[in-house]
Amino acid sequence: xxxxxxxxxxxxxxxxxxxxxxxxxxxxxxxxxxxxxxxxxxxxxxxxxxxxxxxxxxxxxxxxxxxxxxxxxxxxxxxxxxxxxxxxxxxxxxxxxxxxxxxxxxxxxxxxxxxxxxxxxxxxxxxxxxxxxxxxxxxxxxxxxxxxxxxxxxxxxxxxxxxxxxxxxxxxxxxxxxxxxxxxxxxxxxxxxxxxxxxxxxxxxxxxxxxxxxxxxxxxxxxxxxxxxxxxxxxxxxxxxxxxxxxxxxxxxxxxxxxxxxxxxxxxxxxxxxxxxxxxxxxxxxxxxxxxxxxxxxxxxxxxxxxxxxxxxxxxxxxxxxxxxxxxxxxxxxxxxxxxx
Amino acid sequence: xxxxxxxxxxxxxxxxxxxxxxxxxxxxxxxxxxxxxxxxxxxxxxxxxxxxxxxxxxxxxxxxxxxxxxxxxxxxxxxxxxxxxxxxxxxxxxxxxxxxxxxxxxxxxxxxxxxxxxxxxxxxxxxxxxxxxxxxxxxxxxxxxxxxxxxxxxxxxxxxxxxxxxxxxxxxxxxxxxxxxxxxxxxxxxxxxxxxxxxxxxxxxxxxxxxxxxxxxxxxxxxxxxxxxxxxxxxxxxxxxxxxxxxxxxxxxxxxxxxxxxxxxxxxxxxxxxxxxxxxxxxxxxxxxxxxxxxxxxxxxxxxxxxxxxxxxxxxxxxxxxxxxxxxxxxxxxxxxxxxxxxxxxxxxxxxxxxxxxxxxxxxxxxxxxxxxxxxxxxxxxxxxxxxxxxxxxxxxxxxxxxxxxxxxxxxxxxxxxxxxxxxxxxxxxxxxxxxxxxxxxxxxxxxxxxxxx
Ligand code: HDD
Ligand code: HEM
Ligand code: HEM
Numbered sequence: 010x011x012x013x014x015x016x017x018x019x020x021x022x023x024x025x026x027x028x029x030x031x032x033x034x035x036x037x038x039x040x041x042x043x044x045x046x047x048x049x050x051x052x053x054x055x056x057x058x059x060x061x062x063x064x065x066x067x068x069x070x071x072x073x074x075x076x077x078x079x080x081x082x083x084x085x086x087x088x089x090x091x092x093x094x095x096x097x098x099x100x101x102x103x104x105x106x107x108x109x110x111x112x113x114x115x116x117x118x119x120x121x122x123x124x125x126x127x128x129x130x131x132x133x134x135x136x137x138x139x140x141x142x143x144x145x146x147x148x149x150x151x152x153x154x155x156x157x158x159x160x161x162x163x164x165x166x167x168x169x170x171x172x173x174x175x176x177x178x179x180x181x182x183x184x185x186x187x188x189x190x191x192x193x194x195x196x197x198x199x200x201x202x203x204x205x206x207x208x209x210x211x212x213x214x215x216x217x218x219x220x221x222x223x224x225x226x227x228x229x230x231x232x233x234x235x236x237x238x239x240x241x242x243x244x245x246x247x248x249x250x251x252x253x254x255x256x257x258x259x260x261x262x263x264x265x266x267x268x269x270x271x272x273x274x275x276x277x278x279x280x281x282x283x284x285x286x287x288x289x290x291x292x293x294x295x296x297x298x299x300x301x302x303x304x305x306x307x308x309x310x311x312x313x314x315x316x317x318x319x320x321x322x323x324x325x326x327x328x329x330x331x332x333x334x335x336x337x338x339x340x341x342x343x344x345x346x347x348x349x350x
Numbered sequence: 351x352x353x354x355x356x357x358x359x360x361x362x363x364x365x366x367x368x369x370x371x372x373x374x375x376x377x378x379x380x381x382x383x384x385x386x387x388x389x390x391x392x393x394x395x396x397x398x399x400x401x402x403x404x405x406x407x408x409x410x411x412x413x414x415x416x417x418x419x420x421x422x423x424x425x426x427x428x429x430x431x432x433x434x435x436x437x438x439x440x441x442x443x444x445x446x447x448x449x450x451x452x453x454x455x456x457x458x459x460x461x462x463x464x465x466x467x468x469x470x471x472x473x474x475x476x477x478x479x480x481x482x483x484x485x486x487x488x489x490x491x492x493x494x495x496x497x498x499x500x501x502x503x504x505x506x507x508x509x510x511x512x513x514x515x516x517x518x519x520x521x522x523x524x525x526x527x528x529x530x531x532x533x534x535x536x537x538x539x540x541x542x543x544x545x546x547x548x549x550x551x552x553x554x555x556x557x558x559x560x561x562x563x564x565x566x567x568x569x570x571x572x573x574x575x576x577x578x579x580x581x582x583x584x585x586x587x588x589x590x591x592x593x594x595x596x597x598x599x600x601x602x603x604x605x606x607x608x609x610x611x612x613x614x615x616x617x618x619x620x621x622x623x624x625x626x627x628x629x630x631x632x633x634x635x636x637x638x639x640x641x642x643x644x645x646x647x648x649x650x651x652x653x654x655x656x657x658x659x660x661x662x663x664x665x666x667x668x669x670x671x672x673x674x675x676x677x678x679x680x681x682x683x684x685x686x687x688x689x690x691x692x693x694x695x696x697x698x699x700x701x702x703x704x705x706x707x708x709x710x711x712x713x714x715x716x717x718x719x720x721x722x723x724x725x726x727x728x729x730x731x732x733x734x735x736x737x738x739x740x741x742x743x744x745x746x747x748x749x750x751x752x753x754x755x756x757x758x759x760x761x762x763x764x765x766x767x768x769x770x771x772x773x774x775x776x777x778x779x780x781x782x783x784x785x786x787x788x789x790x791x792x793x794x795x796x797x798x799x800x801x802x803x804x
Pocket of ligand 2 (some may be wrong): 369371375443506734735737
């Protein structure tokens with residue numbers, strides 16, 4: 010395996026981590042939007058706030074990490090994608106700003122109108138941002154971003170059928186992942202009515218995800234033949250894994266196996282991402298930009314790989330501590346004692 | 351067809367893109383300064399609170415941590431757009447040189463992770479971890495904050511002093527990423543920036559308490575809230591002076607055109623004067639105060655040393671002079687004023703172990719926070735505008751680096767609208783946070799516990 014391939018794999022792992030972790034944070038924002046009036050939705054919103062509060066900033070860094078690895082190891086890829094797709098990318102960035110700051114503000118203000126205002130901004134941008142992330146991915150996957158700086162059309166590159174579908178897919182996947190994770194969080198917090206609520210939502214959104222994915226295959230077949238060939242060829246095993254994990258998740262939700270369903274749902278989403286990656290490999294962009302031709306000079310690749318290894322040795326244990334700390338102690342029980350001292 | 355689009359796009363894009371980059375960076379950097387400097391302050395008062403049990407320290411720690419949580423979130427999201435902009439606006443730069451300056455950004459990515467992870471642990475773990483573990487969990491935030499400032503500024507330093515790469519026939523063939531990262535601008539620039547982050551935080555936090563003291567709050571809580579950050583900033587002010595001098599020496603050596611613009615020196619000469627103020631037009635500096643031989647002395651320690659002027663390069667390669675000159679003068683002027691303020695505090699402390707009693711002292715502290723921010727922004731304007739027309743000094747022009755896609759300029763308007771709302775909301779929320787839970791006259795243990803960090 011070459012250094013370029015190793016860094017490509019690291020980048021794709023980071024994409025996966027971002028989708029599974031930050032995707033669920035976006036999804037939590039979507040459920041926040043659908044939680045209903047301030048009074049009725051209060052317990053849902055509080056669960057959401059406690060689940061994503063400690064982790065969303067760390068989860069968000071995966072996106073930054075994807076970008077910096079991309080521009081360091083595959084500069085022509087980064088330059089081509091970001092110049093042609095500058096419109097959705099700028100909208101993503103603005104969406105990230107609106108979402109993160111509104112979430113932080115909502116936590117510290119107390120009056121109802123303020124919480125409503127910031128809550129609305131948070132929830133709305135939680136829907137819009139994943140849509141544009143998906144549209145960006147769809148643009149690359151359907152081969153509408155040519156290599157070179159600003160060579161693609163800044164509008165039609167990301168408004169094609171595959172992009173629109175990928176955008177919708179991203180939104181529903183986020184909602185689905187969030188519902189699955191929140192079900193287990195609600196149970197850990199000992200709230201059985203919320204557990205039921207999110208379980209039903211997970212089931213419903215799981216079905217929607219499956220439907221959109223099936224529609225997606227049809228759209229890809231008609232609009233991105235090369236990608237379709239890859240998906241039905243060398244990436245077929247991953248597609249099968251994804252379908253199987255998706256069906257298993259529905260079964261596990263019916264059986265109320267809330268911890269196991271976290272794993273299977275994550276696996277289903279992971280398999281979709283890697284199926285796309287495998288289908289397209291070794292092409293990064295069409296026509297003609299491959300892993301080998303886009304890779305940075307050798308020294309950059311070796312040094313970056315070394316730094317990634319050392320960095321991961323620090324990062325992974327820290328991340329582990331963060332997740333364990335807030336998974337073990339149920340958020341609201343601890344807070345109740347905290348304020349009651 | 352594409353040719354026409356590229357050409358028409360190119361005309362307006364550099365100006366709009368530069369404005370967008372400068373605007374979003376200039377905004378982010380204020381929050382980033384607090385992200386670098388504030389964790390150290392919070393951890394320090396928390397440690398004092400644990401050691402002494404003093405409720406004032408303990409209350410300060412909690413309230414500052416709350417503020418840090420908000421500032422960090424806004425700082426982090428306003429930094430994200432910068433990463434996008436590196437490609438959205440400057441695709442040409444990243445296409446050619448991403449492989450050269452990528453390394454510091456990649457390492458910085460890990461620093462961001464550490465910052466964000468431990469901030470989550472620190473804030474949300476306040477009532478869950480033992481005091482000792484909790485205190486220790488704050489240390490990685492401090493270290494990672496300083497590290498991230500170091501790495502991102504070393505990328506900027508490379509744009510000023512590009513080294514560590516080989517180009518053959520217009521293609522990048524070899525890279526030495528470490529040499530690129532540790533170029534000759536890295537030392538002075540990163541040191542200067544990290545110190546200014548602590549100065550912005552120190553004077554900034556102190557000014558909040560100075561305002562409260564001017565309104566009559568002289569209790570222990572407010573005195574500590576003023577003294578701790580102000581002491582930190584005051585110790586750094588003289589050091590920053592020396593480091594600034596180091597930075598100027600570096601500029602004189604590596605970027606003589608920028609130095610000439612900073613000083614408004616049209617023609618190279620021996621015995622160059624130090625010029626303060628004025629404006630540049632018609633090829634010379636008007637209405638400036640001139641100290642004879644000053645510049646020669648400052649840069650070469652000899653009164654009649656030769657200093658190169660703007661005329662060393664053709665006009666097309668010169669930066670806009672007035673902006674750079676005035677920005678530089680503002681930074682040095684404010685830096686000197688802050689140094690005087692620090693000396694005033696030091697003198698009073700040495701004589702009476704107390705703050706100066708004059709209300710003018712509090713007034714000066716009250717404006718020092720804004721002053722430090724202005725000095726910092728002025729320094730960046732000096733650095734970035736003084737590098738024009740180059741994006742990578744002497745190697746790549748801004749106009750050749752910009753994304754040629756049509757319509758790029760509208761991004762600036764979108765960014766301005768979103769940031770205007772963000773600014774209003776941030777200021778509003780921070781003010782509400784201080785007003786909605788007023789600090790009691792003599793904080794008790796129960797007041798400390800009543801403040802929930804998250
Ligand atoms: C609190 C902020 C602050 C203060 C008080 C000062 N500076 Fe500064 N200065 C900065 C904050 C700053 C900065 C924003 O951090 C810059 C921009 C780029 C950099 O590395 O630091 C900067 C840049 C900068 C540069 C340009 C470096 C370059 O282009 O690479 C020079 C020559 C100086 N400074 C010199 C000084 C001197 C002689 C000071 C004496 C008072 C001074 N600065 C005070
Ligand atoms: C530390 C990392 C930094 C990097 C990598 C960086 C990068 C850039 C780039 C790529 C540009 C556009 C090209 C150009 O006009 O030269 C730019 C411009 C600019 N940057 Fe920086 N910058 C950094 C720090 C800062 C900071 C902290 C500020 C804060 C104020 C700043 C202020 C500006 C301004 C004002 C411009 C516009 C220049 C002009 O109008 O002529 N920069 N910077
Ligand atoms: C001198 C200039 C800069 C300094 C000192 C600085 C420092 C920081 C710090 C300390 C943070 C942590 C969050 C916070 O603000 O509290 C941060 C966030 C961030 N900065 Fe900057 N930054 C600078 C310029 C830049 C530039 C030029 C870029 C882009 C290329 C950038 C990209 C980012 C990103 C992506 C984040 C978000 C990380 C997260 O989610 O935690 N910064 N920056």
